[in-house]
Amino acid sequence: MATQVTLPRLGQGMESGTIVRWLKAEGDTVDRDEPLYELDTEKVTQEVEAGVSGVLLRILAGEGEEIEVGKPICVVGEPGEEAPAEGNGSAPAAEPETAEPAEAEAKPEPAEEDAGLATSAEAPAPAPEATDEQPPEAKPEPKPARPSEGERLKASPLARRIARERGIELRRVVGTGPDGRIVAEDVERAAAAPAWEQKPVPVTAGSEVVKLTSVRRTIARRLSEAWQAPHFAISMSVDMRRAIELRERLVELTSEDAPRPTYSDVLTRICAAALLRHPDLNAHFEGDSVRIFQTANVGIAVAIPNGLVVPVIRHVETLSVAEVAGARAELVARTRENKLQPDDLEGGTFTVSNLGMYGVERFFAVLNPPQVAILAVGSIEERAVVSGGEVVVRPQMELTLSCDHRAVDGATASEFLRTLRELLEEPGLAL
DSSP states (O other), X not given: OOXXXXXXXXXXXXXXXXXXXXXXXXXXXXXXXXXXXXXXXXXXXXXEEOSSOEEXXXXXXXXXXXXXXXXXXXXXXXXXXXXXXXXXXXXXXXXXXXXXXXXXXXXXXGGGTTOOEEOOTTSOOOOOXXXXXXXXXXXXXXXXXXXXXXXXXXXXXXXXHHHHHHTOOGGXXXXXXXXXXXXXXXXXXXXXXXXXXXXXXXXXXXXXXXXXXXXXXHHHHHHXXXXXXXXXXEEEEEEOHHHHHHHXXXXXXXXXXXXXXXXXXXXHHHHHHHHHHSGGGSEEEOSSOEEEOSSOOXXXXXXXXXXXXXXXXXXXXXXXXXXXXXXXXXXXXXHXXXXXXXXXXXXXXXXXXXXXXXXXXXXXXXXXXXXXXXXXXXXXXXXXXXXXXEEEEEEEEEEEEEEETTTOOHHHHHHHHHHHHHHHHSGGGGO
């Protein structure tokens, strides 16, 4: 019997996902443990297994379409079986979305009936017919489309909940989802922006509109949230002679089939040692409290096309530099192959962002909430410094620590950064 495959909930808080591409075509044979499609969620893009075996009879969700958790996306059945009409078939294995079902089906409140502005920049408006309101020769400029009277507002359950909590009128929000659907990021943007910024921008000749991916929208939302925290940043220069010697020696001892340790690997391991000595930096800010962790789960910022993700290396204080290198290489490979799992991105207690490989000498990194600190790492540069009353050349690296001032004070941050410098200038002290 044909079975409807529904969109599964792949992580806590997941409300919907976007089908990036189908890995099978209608008529292809699929195995329950075989990747069936690529899914773009708020956290990561990943391949999703079919969950059932058979023949892909019908695809119900097109590529680029945003689907709510629990909604059917395809039908799988026996060879030669005819695909049932949409809505028929056996019950799906995954439970449908249950969050706020009454609200999702209810008629919008009067304040929301005019909501759901959606930009029409994607396609030119058709030539208007002659009416009393619009002469045939007039060519109105593209503008957001409003739902007609009685038409159901297109907004995700999460967007509705955020709008209700923030006191945002959905009729003032421009939807950027499929068909003008209002998503959570649209409401967050409306809450943070002044009224004039909420007006749609007129289409300009020669311009290009690039839709944000789910990951890019999540980055935008989380960075907007992070910027609301009172940041401060402090910097120190580090003499990297001993760290360079350590890394070169580790590379010599590394077998050909093992990942070569990088400066980031050395720094990640030494950060873990410093965090255990200064646990106030190894923490999450939780509104009216701070949660301090006893183990260092260090996130490493990894650039991907049109985005940035921060997979986490867990219990770094228990690993050698070589083991950190192995964990880092495995995470980076899966990141760039779109094979990260939601668990790979959760549980981080501190983040390291390294742009030194791009020649960046110094930069300011934005917090990764709820973490209270993030370390920005610059390139290693030969610089003239004074040592023993003489000017000498030393390999220097700039470290910039950004902190949430609600949880960390300047003196505490300075002590951590000073310890980090001491351990990098004499790595044996980290053992």
